Amino acid sequence: MLSKYVVVGNRVELQAVKRLNLNEERSLEERKVYTTKVYDIVSDERIELLMPMEQTKLILLPVDGEYELCFYTDNGLYQCLAKVVDRYRDNNIYVLALDLTTNLRKYQRREFYRFSCALEMNSRELLKEEIDALNHSRNSLQPELPLKRSVIVDISGGGLRFVSNLEYEKGSMILCNYNLVVDGEQKHYSLVGKVLSVYELENRPGVYEHRVQYVNMDVDDREEIIKYIFNEERKSRHKEKGM
Numbered sequence: 001m002l003s004k005y006v007v008v009g010n011r012v013e014l015q016a017v018k019r020l021n022l023n024e025e026r027s028l029e030e031r032k033v034y035t036t037k038v039y040d041i042v043s044d045e046r047i048e049l050l051m052p053m054e055q056t057k058l059i060l061l062p063v064d065g066e067y068e069l070c071f072y073t074d075n076g077l078y079q080c081l082a083k084v085v086d087r088y089r090d091n092n093i094y095v096l097a098l099d100l101t102t103n104l105r106k107y108q109r110r111e112f113y114r115f116s117c118a119l120e121m122n123s124r125e126l127l128k129e130e131i132d133a134l135n136h137s138r139n140s141l142q143p144e145l146p147l148k149r150s151v152i153v154d155i156s157g158g159g160l161r162f163v164s165n166l167e168y169e170k171g172s173m174i175l176c177n178y179n180l181v182v183d184g185e186q187k188h189y190s191l192v193g194k195v196l197s198v199y200e201l202e203n204r205p206g207v208y209e210h211r212v213q214y215v216n217m218d219v220d221d222r223e224e225i226i227k228y229i230f231n232e233e234r235k236s237r238h239k240e241k242g243m
Helices: 128-135 219-242
Strands: 011-016 033-041 046-050 066-073 076-090 093-100 115-125 148-155 159-164 173-182 185-200 208-214
Touching: 033 093, 115 159, 115 219, 128 173, 159 185, 173 219, 185 219
Parallel strands: none
Antiparallel strands: 011 033, 011 066, 033 046, 046 093, 066 076, 076 093, 115 148, 115 173, 148 159, 159 208, 173 185, 185 208
16 A cells, blocks of 8 residues: 555655553654655655755654654645664665554645645734734734844744744743645734744754744634645745656
8 A cells, every 4th residue: 555655756754652651741743753755765664764864863753662653645634653773885875664553544634734834924923912802702912013034944824933043941831823825815814823833953053943833723724834835835846756
């Protein structure tokens, strides 16, 4: 079944499997997502992936580590669980071998697709009175307050990840302002999000990466963002085919 839907070169995302552990402090949203590509399909039970990298650094995922895999294919997104069984080098290419531990299935939760990008965003922390109003389903955002520039590095219908010289506290509520081109028109979004995680980038001191989940999001805004992501993914696939 694997070879029926997945081909060499397909983009794939890996995320460590969440274990139910009362001492686990990290939430599902905070788990690191790695992006790589399919290197080879050995059988319907085993797949080889290029070892993921960040900047120029190889990410050595542990043998016996269990991961959720999400494959970006021409027929949509497919998901399964897999375990790392080996790591090796093949002609100077670093490879991960994984055995599938579940069947491949169509991925239906479209709002959580993450699209890598580089989009300008302006943000600020919400005032206490704005948060209080938000908790009572009232909109009292103050648009005249100053905003700080940042850059979105991936986006989904459920949230976004951005980098900034400003470090927000984990758990803080922030206003995120950015523009997207949807159906040929530029649209402005002013959305509230909760900071789920923040850390300083190793290779860029003073620059902080934040992962944010939208709060009280309008359904129409979510659908427009999902449409934007699918349109951009389609454009990317067409460009890759044309190369």
